[in-house]
Amino acid sequence: MGVVTVRRVMGIETEYGLLGVGNPAANPMVMSAQLITAYANEGMPGSARARWDYQDEDPLRDARGFRLDRAEADPSLLTDDPQRPAPEGDLHRVTLRRRPGPQPEPATVANVILPNGARYYVDHAHPEYSSPEVTTPRDAVLWDRAGEQVLLRSSRLLAQIAGMPEIALYKNNTDGKGASYGTHENYLVERAVPFEDIVAALTPFLVTRPVICGAGRVGRGQRSEAGGYQLSQRADFIEAEVGLETTLRRPIINTRDEPHAESSRYRRLHVIVGDANQLEVSTYLKVGTTALLLWLLERRGLPMELAALRLADPVRAAQEVSHDLTLTRRLDLEDGRRMTALEIQRTYCEVLTEAVQHAAGGEAAAPDPAAEQTADVLARWADVLTRLGDDPASCAREVEWVAKLRVLEAMRRRDGLGWDAPRLAALDLQWSDLRPERSIYSRLVAADAVERLVSEDEVAAAVLHPPQDTRAYFRGEAVRRYPGAVAAASWDAIIFDIDGAPALQRVPMTDPLRGTRAHVGELLDAHPDPGTLLATLTARPPGPQT
Amino acid sequence: MSPRQFDQRHPHPRPDDDSAPPPAGSGAQARDTEVDSLLEEIDDVLETNAESFVRGFVQKGGQ
Structure with a gap:
């Protein structure tokens, strides 16, 4: 390896x-x-x-080192x-x-x-x-x-x-009526990484990550109180920065820490803010970029450039990112800067690309699927971020919220529908219906409108x-x-x-x-x-x- | 709908790709034509009574 x-x-x-x-x-x-x-x-x-x-x-x-009392x-x-x-x-x-x-x-x-x-x-x-x-x-x-x-x-x-x-x-995460259910990613992380570094590095990353892998959602607010579209299924259900709970007051960083492994060596990072994805490239980028960031924390600690991305109000920022289809909204950073989600993601992508190049050094590239995927994840990440900046619609083969928005907008245009039209909400739900004969995603697969990674x-x-x-x-x-x-x-x-x-x-x-x-x-x-x-x-x- | 081979994915060819980077808008028009034909297939599978389907889609909360 x-x-x-x-x-x-x-x-x-x-x-x-x-x-x-x-x-x-x-x-x-x-x-x-x-x-x-x-x-x-x-x-x-x-x-x-x-x-x-x-x-x-x-x-x-x-993960913070104490144990919730069972009675509480x-x-x-x-x-x-x-x-x-x-x-x-x-x-x-x-x-x-x-x-x-x-x-x-x-x-x-x-x-x-x-x-x-x-x-x-x-x-x-x-x-x-x-x-x-x-x-x-x-x-x-x-x-x-x-x-x-x-x-x-x-x-x-x-x-x-x-x-x-x-x-x-x-395979979705909300009924649009106040209920949400999760798609959780689990990553084994060396316990030597200070938990504060994980929180500092992961918070701005996870808040902005929906731009590359959000599944898209019709409706805004936990109960779809406002019409419209947003990047993420989960963003409106995020209510805390750090916490143990997963069913209420859901946090950006979940501290559940059952490593299911030697707990002196490892913790399990339980990421609960992600969406269930149909698009394979969205899942691939979601876990690939997150795994790379964890690699950096284990090998090099928290770089200054990433520590400086601390958001003034991460919970509010999660919703701002999800509700901004133009990808131009600026988020307030604690140091007074204002950056878009794309700029923040680009910073992560650049820091990780440089760290990977540095670590590779003169090492001969042995044939290794993980090394190939490392290079592939970085290349795709940079490419998607560039195209999201230039022409977001060009990412419809890879980025799920873009793919879904594309057909919703087409239907709106053709039928003159407002965002509160039931047909759009039905399309959103049926997007993730597992039955191929009812699934909207399956129509896109059949038309070769989305990229596949596995046969x-x-x-x-x-x-x-x-x-x-x-x-x-x-x-x-x-x-x-x-x-x-x-x-x-x-x-x-x-x-x-x-x-x-x-x-x-x-x-x-x-x-x-x-x-x-x-x-x-x-x-x-x-x-x-x-x-x-x-x-x-x-x-x-x-x-x-x- | 054969899946693309894992090692042949760069660059990402699209049927409507122009050789030069198009100004935002012209590529978008080609894509619109593609998506309009997709809409007809979507019409075929979309619930006929969308309103009652959406109203009936009530889940219990989970994690």
Whole structure:
């Protein structure tokens, strides 16, 4: 691996909007469980129906170093088992757990681990797909698209079952009536980076990032109180600068700090302000540019030029950026300067381009997909920023808010519509409908009006198979290869239930870059039987991470 | 609709690209023609009763 790289452990979690077809009043929690149950029963034949293991989840841990008292937490934050506040486990050893007594097979499944290493579950009132851990922006795009196929197939399978509803799914972030649901990016970051530097570097970056990757939205204000269009689905729901909560008073920088990895080495940066994207280049630039900025903070610290971009009022600026279709509005900086979102993004792009060139030095460019993508992300970023300045409409193949605005404006022009016309709001919603026959985005794909980065064949393979270069490989392969023997799994452990063994055996996967195909591929091939696999693992510590 | 190869993406060719950088406006006109034909396909899939569809699209809040 070269020194210059977008390579980073990351993943995207998406809560999907859902609607009962012909029955908009149908209960979303029930429908979410129906979708996941249908997929668990019919969508992954041969794979284990392993449940999610909550032992290491701790959503109340705060990156600033303190822990929210459980009694003070909003109930919606308690995504782990409220009865059991995540104990610290042994990081390296296979441990034993008492096997629970025989339990009836549950009628509905709220939580399932997919053979591609993803987690698919009911989160509040939405079905959520948490992608497997990937290491490059392109793989983030690929396994994000795989999630769409998992959701779409769930609704197709469900509709075939007598008495079950037809459910439409939407990859967006708001209903335009006050409700928002998230698309969260997760980045593993070295804990040595001071959290203040992350806040300082990320805040102006995330506030202005929608110019390159916002999904676009019809309506302004949380309840679309004002007509019009804006760059971002999420901006009007941002209400704080820094904070732990994700469901109310949503912050620009979320401090949830469950690294799902060795917490002495890593934190997990949980970015909650981004939009769900249909355009692949938008997702690619979204995670690629963010990963590069984190690389800079880890390698070089916070450069002066970026520290100087501190905004006077970041929350207000987030809305100003999103509401300014001309990209010319100037934001107040704390030092008195006034800069446009494009100028701020250009500063980040220039600083990172220079840092990457400097770090590359005279190093021969070894063929490395991460290094190629680093160069590609920087080139595209600079190119998109230039064209957004000269002629924003020229970015309609790559930048989602531009692509959506283009068809909305055309419809407005043709039909003489004002921004409050229901047809425009319907177009916005249907933009992200997962059903190809109803999706506006699919019309653009069919007309070759948007750029694609991954092929349909690659997406189909990513539904069934995990990334090969993270621990998601071991998780996904275990679920696929040992269907009867995986009792439960989480991001950082798999619990095996081996016939004849006196107890459950928990295999930790503390390091996200272990358990890869290179590490365990041969071992898995050598052990079609899970019993001998576990015997081998326990015979040579530390677990599968050798 | 074959996806572009990952390593062949630069520069970004568009059907309406002129060789010289066009003044803002002329490229935009070509794009308008392209999008107008797209609109006809969009008409075919758009909910016929847009108003009731939009009114019925109510979600619970999430993260």
